[in-house]
Amino acid sequence: MAIRGTEIRIEGLSQRYPTRKVPTFNRVDLVSPPGEAMAIIGRSGCGKSTLLHILAGITKGTEGRVLLNGTVVNGPSPRWVMMFQAPHLYPWMTVTQNVGVGLTFARWGKKETEERVNDAIRLVELQDFAQANVQDLSGGQQQRVALARSLVMEPELLLLDEPFSALDAFTRAALQKDVRAISKRLGFNIVIVTHDIDEAVIVADRAVIMAGSPGDIVHEMDVDLPDPRDRTDPQVQQLRARLMATFQEAANYKKPEVALAGAGGR
Numbered sequence: 001m002a003i004r005g006t007e008i009r010i011e012g013l014s015q016r017y018p019t020r021k022v023p024t025f026n027r028v029d030l031v032s033p034p035g036e037a038m039a040i041i042g043r044s045g046c047g048k049s050t051l052l053h054i055l056a057g058i059t060k061g062t063e064g065r066v067l068l069n070g071t072v073v074n075g076p077s078p079r080w081v082m083m084f085q086a087p088h089l090y091p092w093m094t095v096t097q098n099v100g101v102g103l104t105f106a107r108w109g110k111k112e113t114e115e116r117v118n119d120a121i122r123l124v125e126l127q128d129f130a131q132a133n134v135q136d137l138s139g140g141q142q143q144r145v146a147l148a149r150s151l152v153m154e155p156e157l158l159l160l161d162e163p164f165s166a167l168d169a170f171t172r173a174a175l176q177k178d179v180r181a182i183s184k185r186l187g188f189n190i191v192i193v194t195h196d197i198d199e200a201v202i203v204a205d206r207a208v209i210m211a212g213s214p215g216d217i218v219h220e221m222d223v224d225l226p227d228p229r230d231r232t233d234p235q236v237q238q239l240r241a242r243l244m245a246t247f248q249e250a251a252n253y254k255k256p257e258v259a260l261a262g263a264g265g266r
């Protein structure tokens with residue numbers, strides 16, 4: 001598989017849902033270099049999923065823009081693919097059929113489809129289940145099928161919206177490690193939205209903390225740890241503790257103009 005990463009450039013991005021008085025977030029700027037795995041963490045409701053949906057081209061921002069290697073994101077594309085908490089597979093199809101569904105829609109030839117699908121299935125280590133019906137697989141295996149279905153498109157960017165939160169801790173940990181390893185082997189970018197500090201530390205090169213209402217990026221922290229990462233490693237635990245402290249600090253975040261207005265009123 002030949003996958004390369006992309007430069008993600010978010011410029012002055014705002015989102016205000018028509019039914020809401022306050023914007024979800026206001027004038028967010030962010031750059032992620034090719035091949036980076038970036039985690040977006042923040043409390044519920046600060047706009048993480050909305051930001052991810054705009055990156056995926058599923059939702060449109062009300063202001064600003066997103067560029068991937070200079071291309072403005074205006075809609076979905078096989079270059080940027082999204083994985084959700086539920087795998088959303090076709091239950092009547094085999095693993096191979098599910099993984100190949102995007103290539104079938106794109107009218108790829110039989111031989112190329114077979115090669116790409118087999119590569120993707122090998123990457124997620126489901127060779128022994130290639131002809132199994134997806135209904136006969138565990139939750140973790142089904143999420144691996146969803147991952148292979150994303151990888152088969154050879155995306156530059158994989159967007160993950162709390163993709164492993166429905167899985168048990170052991171399966172979740174294995175998938176987190178594997179997603180990072182595969183992204184580093186193939187070179188694509190990851191943006192993962194999560195509530196889980198451990199997940200950010202295991203998967204990401206950089207964690208971005210969102211907080212406030214409207215939401216804002218209030219901190220960024222490099223997750224500068226060697227691979228493979230193990231949560232029992234003291235270095236991993238130390239960084240986790242630092243990130244947790246920063247995350248808790250961010251909970252008290254107020255936009256500067258709000259804080260000043262409060263001080264002036266005393």
Ligand SMILES: Nc1ncnc2c1ncn2[C@@H]1O[C@H](COP(=O)(O)OP(=O)(O)OP(=O)(O)O)[C@@H](O)[C@H]1O
Pocket residue numbers: 017018019020024042043044045046047048049050051195
């Ligand atoms: N389609 C919509 N219409 C109106 N408001 C919305 C819509 N989608 C999200 N919101 C609101 O925008 C805000 C941000 O939602 P979003 O789902 O992006 O947050 P989040 O940080 O991902 O939360 P969570 O961690 O709980 O998934 C919330 O207040 C939510 O209620």
